[in-house]
Amino acid sequence: MSATAIPKQGKRQMTPGQGWPSGRGANGMADDLLDFAAEPAPAPASPSLAPWLVLIVDDDPSVHSVTRLALRDMAHAGRKLLFLSAYSAGEARQMLALYPDIALILLDVVMEAEDAGLRLIQTVREEMGNHDVRIILRTGQPGQAPEREVVERYDINDYRAKDELTARRLWTSVYTALRAFEQIRELDQHRAGLTHILDASARLFGEHDPERLAHAAVDALSAVAGPGAGVLLVRCERLPDGTTGEPLLLAGIGEGRVAMTPGALAHLVPAEIGQQVTAALAAGKALSGADWFALPASLADDAAIILHLSHLTPGRALDAGMLSLFARTVAVALENARLLVQLSKDRTHDRATGLLNRLGFIQAIETRLARMQPGGADSVAVGIIDLRHFRDINQELGVAAGDRLLVSTAQRVTAAAGADAICGRTGADQFALLLPGAPILSAARDAIHAVAGAVSEPIILAGREVHPMSSPGLAWCNCPGRHGEELLARAEESMQASKRAFGRLQEVVIGADRTDGGRLGLTMELGTALKQGQFELYYQPIVDAATREIAAFEALVRWNHPSRGIVIPAAFIPTAEETGLIVPIGTWVMREAALQTADWTRRAGRPVWVSVNISAAQLSEPGFLDNVRAVIAESGVDPTLLKLEVTESTIIGDPAHAAEILTGLRDLGIRLCMDDFGTGYSNLSYLQTLPFDFLKVDRAFVTSMIDRFESRTILRTMLALAQQLALEVVAEGVETDEQADELSRLGCGFLQGYLYGRPMPAPEAGRFIGV
Known part of the structure; x- marks a missing residue:
């Protein structure tokens, strides 16, 4: 009899072997x-x-x-x-x-x-x-x-x-x-004796703390081993020369059910037990004696665990195969827990240096800003140190030398900033520090000068003495109500100004008594900027992964502030979104991008498509589709050359309305892209119900893909999913040839990042396509 669903009136039937229903995803x-x-x-x-x-x-x-x-x-x-x-x-x-x-x-x-x-x-x-x-x-x-x-x-x-x-x-x-x-x-033959192991196996996968998991595994095995038995869970690293490192006890119950303290195994057990553990590891299989078992299982990070049972009651029925199966279960559960811990850390930390990454550093600023009281004497100071010519060092002396410079710089920044400062790596060659306490402006300047001086000390790289050069920047704020991302962006602005000033410290002061301070003041300035045409579009290249030729650009808004120069979006977009000014700004961006796309396509003699980011406020604005139609008519652009990027957070507030608007855009011929895929809820049902053409993979996965197996696995999964759904994939944050080659090998269609160009004004971008 074929395995079919039992017929039911009004239900769509599916046989077990019929294949997968068409559609696009399950939640997350x-x-x-x-x-x-x-x-x-x-x-x-x-x-x-x-x-x-x-x-x-x-x-x-x-x-x-x-x-x-x-x-x-x-x-x-x-x-x-x-x-x-x-x-x-x-x-x-x-x-x-x-x-x-x-x-x-x-x-x-x-x-x-x-x-x-x-x-x-x-x-x-x-x-x-x-x-x-x-x-x-x-x-x-x-x-x-x-x-x-x-x-x-x-x-x-x-x-x-x-x-x-x-x-x-x-x-x-x-x-x-x-x-x-x-x-x-x-285990039908051994069900009574191994019930504890079965129950524990399910529990182990629900336990994400490695230490608690290790103790739970020992407790479960102890119940099977019997009273008086000793149970040890040991971890042993495999060294690069092929030998094994010193066995370390993760958890244990000694003879007489005495809990043991984790540490070096040799200091905690008799020598014969250590020899049994080592022998099982070398053999790669379970070994046993008259009253002991040693059960090895490999981990994914070039290490192994060994479950060791001793002082077993003579004649007690224990199945070596089932015990080995439990050892493998423990190994998988421990690896799963380790992975979750590492992923949690990687979300906020830079693996290369151990410092906070950009997200973690912004969170640290937010925490500090949240403590500020209106009218108080608190202040927050964020410093930026940028390594100049880092890319040249990487290319001339090799990636290993560049990595050593990054680690050395991280150590120097941390040491010079002091134990109470919070340090981070917020860019490929950029380090940031959040000064402790509530420093006055002059003290903040002195601290940044000290860190910049430490970073510029000579270092030997690849046998050559290198004198690092840095550009310091400082953002100092003494008024509450600001955003962490904004403060970091202002510090980066000052660092860019420092580059133009040949490395002299530049600073931005954000205060309630300053013309650039306060959300109300910023809102008023944004309104003025719209009226006076202070906004400008910068364009970042997107290349075809197969040919490495320019295929498109992403349009990114910049603010030409009359006194502060070029202001990046992070410094003003949060306020624009909160006040609703993002709607007219977004309309202006779309119109300018459409006009530029039409101009480039005409002059280049070939299609040039441009991506534009759309906010939640724009999607929910009455008449949004009419505005888009007007932009297309005014610019004369081929709508198929416009690609609108939306994040999941843009959709999640009102998915039904978003679906209606996005479908309307798709009917106009505009192509749609799910931005920052993999970092939010990653709700695949949106891919099923919404007419997306592209997925954009977040830079977090690209940055770590070379060093992290799990990032490559996630990327491979995303690309396979996209292929099945007939979606193109754009990977952002590509900074090295190694990343580009690996992404191309995995089947990614388009690449975007500093390797191919930073965001640039339209005339400079036009030269990339010969116009």
């Missing part, structure tokens, strides 16, 4: 694949191996489609997932009778009755006697959560409200459930 799938990014790539699913049967029970057909799409590429132990569909508890009972090898039920609580799901579970466990199948409850009504005793009585693996079951949690829950099902089947 790409971002949430991070949980598994560091795992070794699984072996291809073997066609000779039976798939895992997963029964989806839900009266909402869209839940079936989204679940299939979110798990479409998942495989475990060389076996793919094959989905069965039931739309009621009655249909599910028939399915379970037809297919006794179903591994997992994804079950809706409320269907034809409010307790239909729970009554089905009772039938499965009590009437059908099926205690192997794993069950994950899902509901769209959080108030329908089962009582704790129900969860325990009927062995429910997990319970989630549908609005919280992101792709990450779904993958994690399904992965854990399949592992549990596999282990149950393998």
